[in-house]
Ligand SMILES: Nc1ncnc2c1ncn2[C@@H]1O[C@H](COP(=O)(O)OP(=O)(O)OP(=O)(O)O)[C@@H](O)[C@H]1O
Ligand SMILES: [Mg+2]
């Protein structure tokens with residue numbers, strides 16, 4: 001991965017995924033290594049984000065590097081109409097690595113083509129968010145001891161959720177089976193179901209949550225957003241059907257863990273937080289280790 | 303075939319005849335190949351009767367031969383086009399176009415949120431389906447299918 005950009009999870013081979021996960025494990029054991037000493041990482045957030053930006057910045061700081069950047073486009077020259085290309089070429093003069101979130105889809109691929117320094121895509125609109133996928137894979141492997149042959153239940157907005165799409169693509173390399181639980185307005189797009197069929201992988205589709213998590217290894221929750229419904233009445237009808245409660249976890253497998261990319265609104269009831277099967281806050285912490293590993297491997301430091 | 307009187311578009315001594323172009327895409331073929339920018343003698347006919355295309359068009363370019371890669375660029379607008387290499391008034395070779403693996407320029411990405419529709423970025427696609435010609439955007443990774451194809 002040395003000097004290569006990370007734009008899409010599809011750019012990583014199985015071997016590269018394993019290498020990064022192993023490295024992340026090392027960082028978890030020893031998170032304060034000053035290997036980024038003397039390096040400058042630019043974090044360009046053209047769109048706001050809490051977790052992603054702060055976990056990148058935390059990762060850089062713990063590894064002894066420095067961070068420059070902005071957290072919203074209004075505080076950069078973009079507000080004056082500067083093109084993405086010009087912003088990237090300028091910032092590349094000041095940094096060794098650029099972490100970028102941008103609302104326009106494909107912007108990260110384009111940035112990686114014009115930039116003399118590597119780019120890490122921290123989200124390009126509805127398209128890709130590969131470091132999220134890496135931390136999800138890390139969390140799954142850590143809690144299950146393997147990535148192979150797992151049953152992944154995905155819940156909520158499966159139509160627009162880029163995290164579930166990328167996770168599906170990544171887990172399809174490890175003989176996963178899937179259960180999709182979503183209101184009919186937000187079901188998994190046909191193209192992904194076709195892809196699974198072609199890969200010979202099993203999936204089921206349901207609209208009921210409580211009934212269908214009993215034999216899950218991972219329950220991956222996502223937010224159902226009101227804005228996604230053309231008719232607000234349709235939202236009112238389904239909004240409570242996709243809330244996970246602690247009582248629903250009774251009778252689920254002992255190794256089962258609940259993941260969520262966060263932020264959550266109400267789709268996981270707070271009573272789940274104290275259940276040993278809740279894993280989403282640790283998952284967010286794992287984001288720091290996964291990002292340390294990705295940056296170290298791109299900068300050729302490990 | 304040396305009976306020049308019966309050609310619906312005049313004969314050339316040496317060059318290339320591109321036949322079986324769907325009539326409605328004639329000008330796209332001309333612009334994709336940059337025929338409007340070369341000094342060669344070019345004649346064309348359009349709305350000619352054709353069995354399977356309905357109305358076809360034909361372009362004849364004197365003293366010009368195309369590379370495979372160059373000619374394959376028209377595959378998305380004229381998948382059944384046939385090239386006839388003319389030497390000394392005679393068809394000496396025929397070539398069919400092939401849908402290439404990648405398409406650069408030519409087509410617009412269907413995704414309104416794609417970088418290629420925001421900044422001055424040349425659209426690039428990987429051909430996802432050669433038979434029905436659907437294109438996967440190199441940038442936003444969305445599919446543009448035949449039905450939604452718009453040309454630049
Ligand atoms: N010397 C020439 N100058 C210009 N056009 C020519 C010349 N010779 C042939 N053509 C044109 O090239 C095309 C192919 O010629 P050909 O004689 O192979 O016809 P065909 O049997 O109908 O071929 P096809 O099956 O490809 O349609 C025809 O449209 C013909 O008018
Ligand atoms: Mg003919």
Ligand SMILES: [Zn+2]
Nearest residue numbers: 411416439442
């Ligand atoms: Zn695109």
